Amino acid sequence: MKLLRVGEAGREVPAAVDSQGNLRDLSGVVDDLCGRSLAPNALQALAKLDLEALPKLQPARIGPCVGSVGKIVCIGLNYRDHALEAGLPIPAEPIVFLKASSAICGPNDPILVPAAAEKTDWEVELAVAIGTEASYITEDAALTHVAGYCVFNDLSERSFQFDRGGTWDKGKSCDTFAPLGPWLVTIDEVKDPQDLRLWLDIDQRRYQDGSTRTMIFSLAQIISYVSRFMRLEPGDIIATGTPPGVGMGQKPPVFLKGGETVRAGIQGLGEQVQRVELRQPARA
Structure with missing residues (x-):
């Protein structure tokens, strides 16, 4: 999967790129792309989603692809x-x-x-x-x-x-x-x-x-x-x-x-x- 975070700085929402290159909103599934949401079981759950069924996001600023980085x-x-x-x-x-x-x-x-x-x-x-x-x-x-x-x-x-x-x-x-x-x-x-x-x-x-x-x-x-x-x-x-x-x-x-x-x-x-x-x- 290609995962990203979009929106204004400090207010980004998690998203994924679908098979057609559209951005799909993951905020109803995961709070953010950070910490334990990057664990194998969490990523496996995201991989099973039907991305085309999720809300489409309009093009917007792309934020850092990982949030709340520790170091x-x-x-x-x-x-x-x-x-x-x-x-x-x-x-x-x-x-x-x-x-x-x-x-x-x-x-x-x-x-x-x-x-x-x-x-x-x-x-x-x-x-x-x-x-x-x-x-x-x-x-x-x-x-x-x-x-x-x-x-x-x-x-x-x-x-x-x-x-x-x-x-x-x-x-x-x-x-x-x-x-x-x-x-x-x-x-x-x-x-x-x-x-x-x-x-x-x-x-x-x-x-x-x-x-x-x-x-x-x-x-x-x-x-x-x-x-x-x-x-x-x-x-x-x-x-x-x-x-x-x-x-x-x-x-x-x-x-x-x-x-x-x-x-x-x-x-x-x-x-x-x-x-x-x-x-x-x-x-x-």
């Missing part, structure tokens, strides 16, 4: 060519950092460049939503804890990330720096998550064009590894790294300044389209 766990430098373009060594173990859930926005909402930003960058990534609690799990069992897959853009302000004396988190957690969706695609619809094409365009110029085949650490390895350090809970998001082609890897580097259109997509998981806007500084 976003990100994996850095998980594509060999991306590590090389960043001038950093190939990691021996997954690089793990957290991104604030307050950064989450809809897949087509504007990207807000922070007022003090100098180097706002992009990173298209495959994300997974956790469906069942996972702690100290094996690689063989890892994918059974996944509810579905979606497109994620791990936007990054590199000057905050590298030049301001702190950890990566503050360069990754600005408002709108985690567009999520458009859909959460359930695992039964993705034949092989390690064979998906990813791409990202800026103003119709392709910067990123890669495949999950070239990940250093597979999804199963990542989920198992992370579960040894923190409990993964239903509705948590794991972003699994980006292929080469980010702005800081260009010669010379290219960063978002405002006014651009960003288009990011993954094979079978849909596309995001965002307009880049400058965030105005706070006033007294």
Whole structure:
């Protein structure tokens, strides 16, 4: 199934895409697409619905495909060519950092460049939503804890990330720096998550064009590894790294300044389209 959330920010309703591409209202069946509603039994119940019998929704803003996200766990430098373009060594173990859930926005909402930003960058990534609690799990069992897959853009302000004396988190957690969706695609619809094409365009110029085949650490390895350090809970998001082609890897580097259109997509998981806007500084 392709599951999504539509409506004004903070007032989204759960929906599904039917066989004709229409949006069907799930609010009479499930309160939201979050937490325990992503468990296998809950998703199996949704899969049995006659979607065409449910109310049709008119086209509207698409919100983040998962609501009430507890935490976003990100994996850095998980594509060999991306590590090389960043001038950093190939990691021996997954690089793990957290991104604030307050950064989450809809897949087509504007990207807000922070007022003090100098180097706002992009990173298209495959994300997974956790469906069942996972702690100290094996690689063989890892994918059974996944509810579905979606497109994620791990936007990054590199000057905050590298030049301001702190950890990566503050360069990754600005408002709108985690567009999520458009859909959460359930695992039964993705034949092989390690064979998906990813791409990202800026103003119709392709910067990123890669495949999950070239990940250093597979999804199963990542989920198992992370579960040894923190409990993964239903509705948590794991972003699994980006292929080469980010702005800081260009010669010379290219960063978002405002006014651009960003288009990011993954094979079978849909596309995001965002307009880049400058965030105005706070006033007294």
